[in-house]
Amino acid sequence: MAGPRHDSSLYRERDTVPIRRALVSVSDKTDLLELAAALAEAGVEIVSTGSTAATIRQAGHEVTDVAAVTGVAEMLDGRVKTLHPRIHGGLLADLRLDDHARQLADLDIDPFELVVVNLYPFVEAVAAGASGDDAVEQIDIGGPAMVRAAAKNHANVAIVVSPESYPAIIEAVVAGGTTLSQRRELAARAFAHTSTYDTAVAAWFAEGTLNDGGELPEHLTIKAERLSTLRYGENAHQRGAIYTRVGGHGIAQAVQLQGKEMSYNNYVDADAALRAAFDMVLPAVAIVKHANPCGIATTAPNALDPIASAHLRAHECDPVSAYGGVIATNGTVTLKMAENLKDIFTEVIVAPSFEPEALAVFKAKKNLRVLQLPDDWQQEQMDVRLVSGGLLLQDADRFPDEIDAVADNWQLITGERPADEEMSDLIFAWKACRAVKSNAIVLAQGKATVGIGMGQVNRVDSCRLAVERAGDRVKGSVAASDAFFPFADGPQILIDAGVKTIIQPGGSVRDEEVIAAAEAAGVTMFFTGERHFFH
Numbered sequence: 001m002a003g004p005r006h007d008s009s010l011y012r013e014r015d016t017v018p019i020r021r022a023l024v025s026v027s028d029k030t031d032l033l034e035l036a037a038a039l040a041e042a043g044v045e046i047v048s049t050g051s052t053a054a055t056i057r058q059a060g061h062e063v064t065d066v067a068a069v070t071g072v073a074e075m076l077d078g079r080v081k082t083l084h085p086r087i088h089g090g091l092l093a094d095l096r097l098d099d100h101a102r103q104l105a106d107l108d109i110d111p112f113e114l115v116v117v118n119l120y121p122f123v124e125a126v127a128a129g130a131s132g133d134d135a136v137e138q139i140d141i142g143g144p145a146m147v148r149a150a151a152k153n154h155a156n157v158a159i160v161v162s163p164e165s166y167p168a169i170i171e172a173v174v175a176g177g178t179t180l181s182q183r184r185e186l187a188a189r190a191f192a193h194t195s196t197y198d199t200a201v202a203a204w205f206a207e208g209t210l211n212d213g214g215e216l217p218e219h220l221t222i223k224a225e226r227l228s229t230l231r232y233g234e235n236a237h238q239r240g241a242i243y244t245r246v247g248g249h250g251i252a253q254a255v256q257l258q259g260k261e262m263s264y265n266n267y268v269d270a271d272a273a274l275r276a277a278f279d280m281v282l283p284a285v286a287i288v289k290h291a292n293p294c295g296i297a298t299t300a301p302n303a304l305d306p307i308a309s310a311h312l313r314a315h316e317c318d319p320v321s322a323y324g325g326v327i328a329t330n331g332t333v334t335l336k337m338a339e340n341l342k343d344i345f346t347e348v349i350v351a352p353s354f355e356p357e358a359l360a361v362f363k364a365k366k367n368l369r370v371l372q373l374p375d376d377w378q379q380e381q382m383d384v385r386l387v388s389g390g391l392l393l394q395d396a397d398r399f400p401d402e403i404d405a406v407a408d409n410w411q412l413i414t415g416e417r418p419a420d421e422e423m424s425d426l427i428f429a430w431k432a433c434r435a436v437k438s439n440a441i442v443l444a445q446g447k448a449t450v451g452i453g454m455g456q457v458n459r460v461d462s463c464r465l466a467v468e469r470a471g472d473r474v475k476g477s478v479a480a481s482d483a484f485f486p487f488a489d490g491p492q493i494l495i496d497a498g499v500k501t502i503i504q505p506g507g508s509v510r511d512e513e514v515i516a517a518a519e520a521a522g523v524t525m526f527f528t529g530e531r532h533f534f535h
Contacts, residue, residue, distance in 0.1 A: 022044050425444050
């Protein structure tokens with residue numbers, strides 16, 4: 001049974017709380033002096049720490065140092081300065097209770113009605129390259145403790161964690177104090193702020209463990225903030241929104257330069273297109289429809305405009321499916337590429353950068369969504385997928401930077417090792433295969449896809465689909481299969497159509513049948529020993 005001090009009848013309602021004393025300690029000093037000036041003019045006592053106190057004092061406002069309140073100087077290179085009863089007593093005293101008020105009086109502790117704190121820039125430091133002890137020193141301890149204490153005691157204290165809230169606080173100072181509803185809203189933001197911060201720190205430690213080859217984390221926390229509400233989800237009857245993940249550097253952080261509002265499916269397809277385009281060396285273009293590539297290509301030899309060339313070659317793979325597609329490039333979109341797109345209906349184009357002249361052409365296509373990737377864009381190291389009641393986590397399926405060296409270790413099973421040009425096509429096809437939904441068959445020639453069979457429930461149908469889409473271009477092409485052929489019927493379709501080289505993981509109990517079919521046709525076959533399922 002709770003003691004009498006927790007009896008709800010003892011609490012006195014406090015709606016408007018005048019601000020007489022404020023604790024201010026911020027790393028981000030945006031608009032700090034405007035806030036400090038308003039507090040000083042209203043006669044609010046400002047208690048502050050380190051550089052925050054120095055900044056306010058240099059502007060001509062009176063400041064009480066935290067050390068003067070605690071009686072203890074900052075120690076351990078600033079690791080300990082606010083962790084003291086004379087600070088946290090003033091933060092946590094619930095002045096609706098007479099007992100709390102008496103204890104503060106007995107201990108000669110003054111309460112705070114306002115706390116303005118934002119945390120050490122851990123995320124920014126890591127993004128700038130901080131690691132090891134340098135990153136650890138950016139983990140805030142006293143800041144989150146003050147934020148959480150003030151947020152818990154929102155009945156009496158207003159907690160501010162962002163300069164965005166300063167104007168409302170300045171208004172409240174002038175109006176006579178903060179309201180209970182305002183303090184509750186600020187408390188909600190504060191707890192979200194510390195949660196996001198802790199998630200970033202936890203993710204950094206977990207990433208360090210993963211990079212060291214350790215076990216996947218026992219506990220996984222994913223924190224994301226809603227970026228925008230979408231018109232609907234995958235279908236019109238489903239709600240949809242996009243969230244940005246702490247520390248993210250992907251499609252969610254891209255800047256939309258023009259066009260209609262992005263849809264749920266636009267984001268899915270744009271991310272899939274990036275996966276395909278950035279597996280290739282510069283310059284390359286991928287065109288995606290319903291999360292599957294309908295064309296991937298690099299530039300033609302001696303092309304005057306390499307990225308425009310890559311786009312036209314990707315489009316030629318399947319121009320019917322490319323209608324209403326999503327395009328991603330791993331290089332700068334040029335004027336020539338933009339002109340090539342004038343008469344091709346495209347939903348989205350996403351790239352690292354755009355020539356100004358290209359953007360001028362796109363303005364005529366008002367519905368075209370143009371997205372520019374963040375400068376620090378990078379492919380994810382881990383894949384997360386929700387399942388009912390939980391989620392799945394795995395290493396992202398990535399190719400090594402030196403895939404040519406990996407190709408040297410592929411096992412030549414039948415035929416002769418191809419010339420360098422054909423080996424380049426084989427490497428291209430194997431990379432492209434990773435971006436295609438299983439069961440995946442990719443036909444390629446000249447480092448461009450000429451036929452793609454994807455998403456079929458058996459590999460034979462994928463072979464037929466790839467051959468059908470390639471048409472006459474299948475003759476002399478190379479073929480890649482994302483997993484082994486369970487029977488010889490799949491490769492036989494490719495062989496009969498004119499494929500001259502096949503790459504696959506191998507490992508079927510009927511490998512000998514598949515090998516025999518290739519040998520009989522004089523077709524070269526490689527085993528990689530590694531599959532690339534993509535569901």
